[in-house]
Structures are given as structure tokens and as C-alpha cells.
Amino acid sequence: MHNKTIAELAQGLRSKEFSSEELTRHYLERIERLDSNYNSFITITPEQAIAQAQAADQRLASGNQPILCGVPIAHKDIFCTDGIRTSCGSKMLDNFTPPYNATIVENYAAAGAVTLGKLNMDEFAMGSSNETSYYGPVKNPWDTNCVPGGSSGGSAAAVAAHLAPAATASDTGGSIRQPASLCGLTGLKPTYGRVSRWGMIAFASSLDQAGPLTRTAEDSAIMLGTMASFDSKDSTCLDQTVPDYTATLGDSLQGLRIGVPKEYFSEGLNPETASRVQDAIKEFERQGATVKEISLPHTHLAVPAYYVIAPAECSANLSRFDGVRYGYRCENPADLADLYKRSRSEAFGEEVQRRILVGAYALSAGYYDAYYRKAQQVRRLIKQDFVDAFNDIDVVMGPTATSPAFEFGAKSNDPVAMYLEDIYTIATNLAGLPGLSIPCGLVDNKPVGLQLIGNYFSEAKLLNAAHQYQLVTDYHQQSAPAID
Amino acid sequence: MEWETVIGLEVHVQLATKTKIFSGSSTAFGAEPNTQACAIDLAMPGTLPVVNAEAYRLAVMFGLGIDAEIAKRSFFERKNYFYPDVPKGYQTTQLDSPIVGPGHVDITLDDGSTKSIRIHHAHLEEDAGKSVHEGFYDMSGIDLNRAGTPLIEIVSEPDISNSEEAVAFAKKLHGIVTSLGISDGDMSQGSMRFDVNISVRKPGDELGTRTETKNLNSFKFMEDCIALEVERQIDLIENGGKIKQETRLYNGDTGVARSMRSKEEANDYRYFPCPDLLPVEIDDEYIEAVRSTMPELPSARKARFISELGLSDYDAETLSSDAVQASFFEQAAATASDAKLAANWVMGEVSAHLNSDEISISEAPITGELLGGLIVRIKDNTISNKIAKDVFEAMWAGEGDADSVIEAKGLKQVSDTGALEAIVDEVLAASEAMVEEYINTEESKRKKKLGGFMGPIMKASKGQANPRAVNEILLKKLNERL
Incomplete structure (x- = not known):
């Protein structure tokens, strides 16, 4: 059962090949037995999962139900779950149980999906290797000496290890796509505003976007269809009809115009990764797409601009964690200043503290113009690069990450090297565009990903292209070696 | 005049919306602590603000009421500082693009002339909660009922020259916001609060260093506080001292003011546009619709x-x-x-x-x-x-x-002639000396003597006699005696 895609599971549930309860118990058993190898779950919710599965079975018995009804999934621990601890990978929220659901959690529950538990992640989604989690690093199922990527490392590892058929994740600078690349998965970051941010604990509000991690583009289309909704509780959520993303998966790629930015094949890129990516692009050409080189001239400014804007926003977003109302509070505070300083110093990890300090600095009097305002100007230029490019192409293609998964500790003491992990993904967040990573081969027996970037609200087009590629390739069907 | 006083006011006005500026919680005053604070007001993780359109409408109406420019595009910013009654660790407010631009409020001075006080701008923002320091042993309580209540902060130009003008201006503003119905203006509940910026100088000199006294919640306190602060500044300068730029607190009950923090201790608020809220754009049609509903x-x-x-x-x-x-x-x-x-x-x-x-x-x-x-x-x-x-x-x-x-x-006035005649007869009978005096007085001066009878008559009628009727009867009876 655990080798099936969501599309296949939905079929099996309807043909009574297995019940949701059987399926759920099977996944719970796998998690119980195998997750100690990966550390992908922070919280497992078996009782709730079985209750949801039984309810789903009843629904399925009564006839027509949403496609995800009875399908087990797991949520990144950044999404608030009513009555279930939501830690965001931090000691700060180790004791925090929200009294509300994130909108996407609500959407999946309404569709009848079963929640297996909450997935590990870099603390407050700050990291590209899942090494910053308070709950310990997540291991890459392809090679447990290697990182799964981050920040949605738990989501990626769980799906790659077949501990869940799909997982929710979030992407502020590449946190869905880079782990997808490193774990051989299909990871979609939708257009900013496509998916509600309500109940998703904010890292950088203008960049954060939830999306699914799945094994196939078809599953991604199914997951996005339920995840996306207009939500009046999120002012930045856009009121756009949610199409049936599965309906257009079969469209021909004849005439698809692909742009390959020369800046995405720069010196930092592993040559073998580059070669897999170029092979993949050739496959699209074989299917009738046209390919041309393009330029996104401000690409080199994306990482510096991002590392001003994201920390600036996080410095304010994380101010609410002050030890006053919920979350961690230090022992015996001497006074108010001591309460603030020790609660925050004791409960935030090093990377989180680094970004808060960087952000506060970038916003401070005398530096605002040089950093924050300048970064916003750069952001507009980066967006303009894409707007110009999309005048005569449909999809941008290039690598997702610079190399396959790296070993633990390889970059954790070098923040800049770690930040460069997201060099190809960050611009998409700054521009608010949708981006998709799909597996396109192995390097050193570890997966690498092809990134597809589309115009605003072109998720259907990206998923269509990815699905057509997956119809003629089998990289997405390759599983991590240890999976039984 | 030896010294000239320069005053500018910042006035916080709570808007009369039913719900908060960024959440659906009630804004009603006086509820049990923290019963009107939802997850958004508590700044729980993952919660997001949504602008209350009514707060926006009331702010626009205020702008129209002071003849101000209304910003077609405005946005909210975050003002970052840590305080227990500021649950997000920042206040959502407006800095670079306030909803209400320059306007003016005209006040009438004692000599009947009119003075126009310029308004620099007015912006929308959220109120903080309240820290409660009594009743918690060695600790403070936090009540977040008020957190997120919509405010407009009205910032005047330093056009005010003395405490009388300041009070006239404040009262005028109070009249405008209550007439428009955008606030209940109830100062005892904090619906209108004044921050007063004061400096003194010799006429013709450049502006002096100013101090700001915060959170005055009555016209009287403001008047007293200004008088006190002007005197303090003049005394200090005349004794060779220098005014320090600082924020001060005034206790209206004790009449004592003290320094709260100096400029050096002031926060760097690290303002930046709030990424959770989109800029609000309005057009002429919207503005005219608001104008048409203005009281x-x-x-x-x-x-x-x-x-x-x-x-x-x-x-x-x-x-x-x-x-x-x-x-x-x-x-x-x-x-x-x-x-x-x-x-x-x-x-x-x-x-x-x-x-x-x-x-x-x-x-x-x-x-x-x-x-x-x-x-x-x-x-x-x-x-x-x-x-x-x-x-x-x-x-x-x-x-x-x-x-x-x-x-x-039984206070009904007695106009019944019969009853009144009886009372008058009774009083006249008991006041023979006064009657004689009346008769002997020259005709032109007799009228004045009538008053002497009125007191006893009113007394006898327990104040209920109709004075005009008494007067007639009295005159008639006395003239009969002539």
C-alpha cells in the first residue's frame, strides 16, 4: 500500500481493496517501526488518525466523496492543528497547542484526509538542511548520512521513506523545492496568495507560501486542489478560482516555450547536476517544446536581497514569542527585561537568533535605506526580470539545488554556504511566482531536481509539464534504497 | 511679551466600531479582563490581521470633517517594541502613508476671533492592551481587551500658543468626532487622549527644545499640565538651565509631572510596511459615498x-x-x-x-x-x-x-384669584405698618415698595403663588386703600 500514489490509493479505497482504517494503520505501523531512522515526525497522532479514518470509511461508504477522502497525509509542524501541539521545530513552542486549525489543515480535514501527525522542520522554517530543529536533524532516506534539505526536511523524508503518501510543506526561499530535489520528490511552491497563510506560523510573511510534497506531479495536482482556497482571513490571499489541476495534466506540450536562464548554470552548480537538468530539458524538447536561453540579469542579487527582507520580516514576526502569553518562559525572571531576554535566548536556536539580529539591524535607524529599502528595490528588479522573460516564454527551467544532498555538518557552520543552497529557488519567492521541483536523475546515487518556474497562477501548466515528463521518465518512481 | 509658547497636540481617538481594527473581537468597554481578546488579539502564532473596513470609513469621515486631503492609497506599518500589553511585539500603525493628510480645525478665541490650527495628518492604528499593576503580588496582570481597538491619531502642527487655545482646539476636535459619530469621545474611558508637545522661546527665536507629556485624558488636566510645563521650562531657562528633550508624565490627580524617558532612551521602532496587509486603495466614488453619509x-x-x-x-x-x-x-x-x-x-x-x-x-x-x-x-x-x-x-x-x-x-402654581386674594388679605392685615408706609409714599416710588409684600405672600403660599397674579391683586387691594 505504501508504494502507491495518492491517485492509486483513492482508487483502492473506492474499489474497497482496502479501507482507510487499514491504510492508516499500515502507515502508522511504518512510522512506528521506521521513523527512528529518519526522525521525520515530531508528533504522531494515531488515535486521531484512526478516528478520522473510520469517519472517512463511513463517508466513502455513503458515496461520492472528495478524492482525498480517507487518504492519510501529514502536516509540517508549521501548520497550526487544533488541539495538537504545533512546535514549528522550536523549543519556544514545544508546549504550544493551538486552539485553531490552519486553513489548509481545515481544507484537508473537510475533504476527509487523515492526519498521521506533525512533521519535523528547521526551527521556524529557517534552514536548508533540517539541522536547526529543536527535535534533532532529519535524515535523508536516500542516504542517512546526508541532510534531506530544509526547511521542510521532515515532510520530504516522510514522503521519500513512504511513511506518508504526501505531506504539506512551506516554502519561503526554497523550503519545499530544495528538499524535493534532495529527496527525489515532486515539490510545488504555489503562487504567493494561492494558498491561505492563516494558521501557518509566519517566518517571512511576504514570501511564505504553503505547498505539497508528493511523489508525482499528479499527486501534487490533487493535493494543491484541496490546499488552495480563497480565505478572507488572509488579506494577502487572492480571490481566484481554484481550477481542477488534474484536468489539464494530459495536455500536449507541443509548442511549450521553455526559457533556460544562463545565470542558473553558473560556477556554483555541480556539473553532474547540470547535466541531469540539461538532459531533462532535452526530454521536453522531444515532446515538442521549444527551448531558448534567457537572461535573468538580477539573479545574483536574489540571495543578498532575500537575506535582508526575510530576516527583517522575521525579526518582527517572532517578537510575539516573548514568554508572556504562551510558549517557553524562562525560570524565575528577575524583571521584565530579564523575562524577555532569557526566554528568547534560551528558547530560540542559533540560526533563528542570527536572523532576528540581522533583520533588526537591517531595519534600524540609519541602516533602513541601505538595507531594507535597497533590498525591496532589488526585489522589484528581480520580479521585473521574470515579467520580461514571460513575455515570450511559458516556463523557466533550471536546477533546483546546486548539488545532491550533502552530509550533516558540511555547511552548518558556514551560514553563507548554507544560504547559497537556495540560490536558484529564492528569486521565485521574491517575485511571488510558482515553482515546482521534480526528480530528473541521480548523482552519486542521490536524486537531483529539475525546477520549473511559471507565470503567476500557472500551476496547472507547471503540473501538466511535469506530469508529461513523468509519463516518459521513471525518476519519480525510484525510491530511496532502504524502503521496503 | 517676554516668552512665547509653542504647542502641538497629538490626539488619540478611539473609533466607534463594534469590532477591533484587525479582528472580530468586540470593542465594548468594561468587560472582564481578556474576555474580548481572540487569537488574533493575543498574537497567537499563525494568526493574521484583516482590516476592519468600518474603521477605515470612520477615519475617512474624520478627514472630510477637517477638510483634509484623503490618501487614495495608504498602508500599515509595524512599529516594533517589546511591552507586555503589545502582544505582537509591534503596533500596527501608519507612518509614511497616513489615511488623512493635511487639514485644519478652526477655533474661536476669547476675543471672538477665529484661529486656524493646521492638522499635519491623522493616521489609523491599533490600541495597546493594559497592564494592571495592582492586585498581583510582585507581578503585573495584562488585560488585552483594549488591544486592537481602532484609533486615529491626529497630529497638529505647532500652531497652538497657550493652554486656552489647546483646550479650545481639543474641545473642537471632541465636538467634531462626537458630531460625526466616529467616537463616543468619552475621556473617562480613554476614548480620547492627548499628548502635548510644548516648547518656549523668545519671540523671533528659533523653536525651543520640546517636551512631550503623554496620555492626558481630560481638558482640565491638559490645561493644568500645560501651565505647569510652560512655567517649568521658563524657570529652568531663566535660571540658566537647558530643556532636555524628553517624554513626561503628568498625574492629574496630584498635579505632579515627572520625566519618563529622555530622547537618548527612546526606542528605535524599526518601522517597516506590514507584509500581512495589502495597501488600501480608495477612489473618489468611495470618498463621496462617505461624504454623503456624514452627520x-x-x-x-x-x-x-x-x-x-x-x-x-x-x-x-x-x-x-x-x-x-x-x-x-x-x-x-x-x-x-x-x-x-x-x-x-x-x-x-x-x-x-x-x-x-x-x-x-x-x-x-x-x-x-x-x-x-x-x-x-x-x-x-x-x-x-x-x-x-x-x-x-x-x-x-x-x-x-x-x-x-x-x-x-403639590408645587402647582396658585393662580386662582380667590385663593390668592385670601392670602393677600391675610398678609396685608398682618403688615399694617408697611401698608401705611406704602400709602404715604409718593406715587412714583410706590412700585418699589411692592416688593416688601411679595416675600411674605410667597412664603404664605409656600412659593406656589403665581407672582404676576399676586402682583395684580396686591396692586388692586393697596390702591383701594389710597
Whole structure:
């Protein structure tokens, strides 16, 4: 059962090949037995999962139900779950149980999906290797000496290890796509505003976007269809009809115009990764797409601009964690200043503290113009690069990450090297565009990903292209070696 | 004049929305602590703000009320600072793009002339919660009911020259916001609070260093605080000292002011545009729609009181300055069919009683309609002016409307000639000496002597005798004796 895609599971549930309860118990058993190898779950919710599965079975018995009804999934621990601890990978929220659901959690529950538990992640989604989690690093199922990527490392590892058929994740600078690349998965970051941010604990509000991690583009289309909704509780959520993303998966790629930015094949890129990516692009050409080189001239400014804007926003977003109302509070505070300083110093990890300090600095009097305002100007230029490019192409293609998964500790003491992990993904967040990573081969027996970037609200087009590629390739069907 | 005072005001006005500026929690005052604070107000993780369109509409209406430019595009920013009653660790406010641009408020000075006080801008923001320091051993309590209540902060130019002008300006603003119905203006509940920026200089000199005294919540406190601070600054400079730029606190109850923090200790608020909220864009159509629903402004009301009700400029100005008072007066005038008498009563007895009870007109125990009912009974001679004051006292004490008080206390004026004649005869019989004196007085001076009889007659009638009727009878009876 655990080798099936969501599309296949939905079929099996309807043909009574297995019940949701059987399926759920099977996944719970796998998690119980195998997750100690990966550390992908922070919280497992078996009782709730079985209750949801039984309810789903009843629904399925009564006839027509949403496609995800009875399908087990797991949520990144950044999404608030009513009555279930939501830690965001931090000691700060180790004791925090929200009294509300994130909108996407609500959407999946309404569709009848079963929640297996909450997935590990870099603390407050700050990291590209899942090494910053308070709950310990997540291991890459392809090679447990290697990182799964981050920040949605738990989501990626769980799906790659077949501990869940799909997982929710979030992407502020590449946190869905880079782990997808490193774990051989299909990871979609939708257009900013496509998916509600309500109940998703904010890292950088203008960049954060939830999306699914799945094994196939078809599953991604199914997951996005339920995840996306207009939500009046999120002012930045856009009121756009949610199409049936599965309906257009079969469209021909004849005439698809692909742009390959020369800046995405720069010196930092592993040559073998580059070669897999170029092979993949050739496959699209074989299917009738046209390919041309393009330029996104401000690409080199994306990482510096991002590392001003994201920390600036996080410095304010994380101010609410002050030890006053919920979350961690230090022992015996001497006074108010001591309460603030020790609660925050004791409960935030090093990377989180680094970004808060960087952000506060970038916003401070005398530096605002040089950093924050300048970064916003750069952001507009980066967006303009894409707007110009999309005048005569449909999809941008290039690598997702610079190399396959790296070993633990390889970059954790070098923040800049770690930040460069997201060099190809960050611009998409700054521009608010949708981006998709799909597996396109192995390097050193570890997966690498092809990134597809589309115009605003072109998720259907990206998923269509990815699905057509997956119809003629089998990289997405390759599983991590240890999976039984 | 040796010293010149320069004053600018920042006025926080709570907007009369039912719910908070970024959440659906109630804004009602006086609930149990933290019962009107939802997950958004508590800044729980993952929660997001959504702008309350009504707060926006009221702010636009205020802008129209002071003849200001309305920003077609405005956005919110985060003002970062840590304090327990600021749950997000930042206040959502406006800095670079306030909704209300430059405008003006015109005040009437004591000499009757008009002075225009320029408004620099007014912006929308959220209120903080409250820290409660009493009743928690060695700790503080936090009440977040007020957190997220919509405010407009109105920032004046430093056009104010003394405490009288400051109070006139504050009262005028109060009249505008209450007339427009955008705030209840209740200062005792913190619905309107003043921060006063004060500096002094010699005429012609550059602006002096200013201090800011925060959170004054009555006209009186503001007036006293300004007087005190101006004196302090002048004393300090004349004794060779220098004014320090600082934030000060004034305790209205003790009349003592102290420094709260100096400029050096001031926060760097690290403002930046709030990424959770999109810029708000409005067009002329929206602005005109708001304009078309605007209630009457104090200036328009004043003009109407003069032209339609025939009030004097002074009375019209006084009565129109406060919206609740103006409505109270209008009700009284309509019920009594007598604007002048109603004006006298509102500005006289009503105002005096409000002052002595230290309450606002909205808390008055009687309505304008009830007052009008009392005036009707004066006009139809049921009671005298003097008795009317006693009836008013009883009404104020909650003993019912004018008719039931008159009935219950038997205060009906005696105009019955027979009864009055008997009283007059009785008094004249007991005052033979005064009658003789009257008879012996020259005709032209006799009128003055009448007063001597009135006292005993009114006394004998327990004050209920109709003075005019008594006068007639008295004159008739005395003249019979001539």
C-alpha cells in the first residue's frame, strides 16, 4: 500500500481493496517501526488518525466523496492543528497547542484526509538542511548520512521513506523545492496568495507560501486542489478560482516555450547536476517544446536581497514569542527585561537568533535605506526580470539545488554556504511566482531536481509539464534504497 | 511679551466600531479582563490581521470633517517594541502613508476671533492592551481587551500658543468626532487622549527644545499640565538651565509631572510596511459615498442654531461644540417650542449640575425631552421659574418627569384669584405698618415698595403663588386703600 500514489490509493479505497482504517494503520505501523531512522515526525497522532479514518470509511461508504477522502497525509509542524501541539521545530513552542486549525489543515480535514501527525522542520522554517530543529536533524532516506534539505526536511523524508503518501510543506526561499530535489520528490511552491497563510506560523510573511510534497506531479495536482482556497482571513490571499489541476495534466506540450536562464548554470552548480537538468530539458524538447536561453540579469542579487527582507520580516514576526502569553518562559525572571531576554535566548536556536539580529539591524535607524529599502528595490528588479522573460516564454527551467544532498555538518557552520543552497529557488519567492521541483536523475546515487518556474497562477501548466515528463521518465518512481 | 509658547497636540481617538481594527473581537468597554481578546488579539502564532473596513470609513469621515486631503492609497506599518500589553511585539500603525493628510480645525478665541490650527495628518492604528499593576503580588496582570481597538491619531502642527487655545482646539476636535459619530469621545474611558508637545522661546527665536507629556485624558488636566510645563521650562531657562528633550508624565490627580524617558532612551521602532496587509486603495466614488453619509458638523450646526433657532453666536457656539449636548438641547427646544429658554436651561442648570456631579452630558440623569417638558410648565404658568429649579432638582434626582414631580410635591402654581386674594388679605392685615408706609409714599416710588409684600405672600403660599397674579391683586387691594 505504501508504494502507491495518492491517485492509486483513492482508487483502492473506492474499489474497497482496502479501507482507510487499514491504510492508516499500515502507515502508522511504518512510522512506528521506521521513523527512528529518519526522525521525520515530531508528533504522531494515531488515535486521531484512526478516528478520522473510520469517519472517512463511513463517508466513502455513503458515496461520492472528495478524492482525498480517507487518504492519510501529514502536516509540517508549521501548520497550526487544533488541539495538537504545533512546535514549528522550536523549543519556544514545544508546549504550544493551538486552539485553531490552519486553513489548509481545515481544507484537508473537510475533504476527509487523515492526519498521521506533525512533521519535523528547521526551527521556524529557517534552514536548508533540517539541522536547526529543536527535535534533532532529519535524515535523508536516500542516504542517512546526508541532510534531506530544509526547511521542510521532515515532510520530504516522510514522503521519500513512504511513511506518508504526501505531506504539506512551506516554502519561503526554497523550503519545499530544495528538499524535493534532495529527496527525489515532486515539490510545488504555489503562487504567493494561492494558498491561505492563516494558521501557518509566519517566518517571512511576504514570501511564505504553503505547498505539497508528493511523489508525482499528479499527486501534487490533487493535493494543491484541496490546499488552495480563497480565505478572507488572509488579506494577502487572492480571490481566484481554484481550477481542477488534474484536468489539464494530459495536455500536449507541443509548442511549450521553455526559457533556460544562463545565470542558473553558473560556477556554483555541480556539473553532474547540470547535466541531469540539461538532459531533462532535452526530454521536453522531444515532446515538442521549444527551448531558448534567457537572461535573468538580477539573479545574483536574489540571495543578498532575500537575506535582508526575510530576516527583517522575521525579526518582527517572532517578537510575539516573548514568554508572556504562551510558549517557553524562562525560570524565575528577575524583571521584565530579564523575562524577555532569557526566554528568547534560551528558547530560540542559533540560526533563528542570527536572523532576528540581522533583520533588526537591517531595519534600524540609519541602516533602513541601505538595507531594507535597497533590498525591496532589488526585489522589484528581480520580479521585473521574470515579467520580461514571460513575455515570450511559458516556463523557466533550471536546477533546483546546486548539488545532491550533502552530509550533516558540511555547511552548518558556514551560514553563507548554507544560504547559497537556495540560490536558484529564492528569486521565485521574491517575485511571488510558482515553482515546482521534480526528480530528473541521480548523482552519486542521490536524486537531483529539475525546477520549473511559471507565470503567476500557472500551476496547472507547471503540473501538466511535469506530469508529461513523468509519463516518459521513471525518476519519480525510484525510491530511496532502504524502503521496503 | 517676554516668552512665547509653542504647542502641538497629538490626539488619540478611539473609533466607534463594534469590532477591533484587525479582528472580530468586540470593542465594548468594561468587560472582564481578556474576555474580548481572540487569537488574533493575543498574537497567537499563525494568526493574521484583516482590516476592519468600518474603521477605515470612520477615519475617512474624520478627514472630510477637517477638510483634509484623503490618501487614495495608504498602508500599515509595524512599529516594533517589546511591552507586555503589545502582544505582537509591534503596533500596527501608519507612518509614511497616513489615511488623512493635511487639514485644519478652526477655533474661536476669547476675543471672538477665529484661529486656524493646521492638522499635519491623522493616521489609523491599533490600541495597546493594559497592564494592571495592582492586585498581583510582585507581578503585573495584562488585560488585552483594549488591544486592537481602532484609533486615529491626529497630529497638529505647532500652531497652538497657550493652554486656552489647546483646550479650545481639543474641545473642537471632541465636538467634531462626537458630531460625526466616529467616537463616543468619552475621556473617562480613554476614548480620547492627548499628548502635548510644548516648547518656549523668545519671540523671533528659533523653536525651543520640546517636551512631550503623554496620555492626558481630560481638558482640565491638559490645561493644568500645560501651565505647569510652560512655567517649568521658563524657570529652568531663566535660571540658566537647558530643556532636555524628553517624554513626561503628568498625574492629574496630584498635579505632579515627572520625566519618563529622555530622547537618548527612546526606542528605535524599526518601522517597516506590514507584509500581512495589502495597501488600501480608495477612489473618489468611495470618498463621496462617505461624504454623503456624514452627520452634521458642529460648524454647520452652529450656523443652523443661529439662522433657524435665533440663538446668539455665543449660545450657538457653546451648544454646538459637543454633539451630545447639541442633541440634548435640540430635543429640549423642540419639546418646549422655545429655543432661547432651552438654551438658557442647558447652559445654566444642566451644565452646572454636570459640573458638580463631574459627569458628561451623555451620563445626565435626564433627557432633553424631559427638560423640554419642564420648560413647557414654566411657559404655561403651571410653575414659576423659582419652583422650576426645585422641580429640576427632583428630576435630576430621578424622581420622574416634570408633571409627576409637580403633582407629587403639590408645587402647582396658585393662580386662582380667590385663593390668592385670601392670602393677600391675610398678609396685608398682618403688615399694617408697611401698608401705611406704602400709602404715604409718593406715587412714583410706590412700585418699589411692592416688593416688601411679595416675600411674605410667597412664603404664605409656600412659593406656589403665581407672582404676576399676586402682583395684580396686591396692586388692586393697596390702591383701594389710597
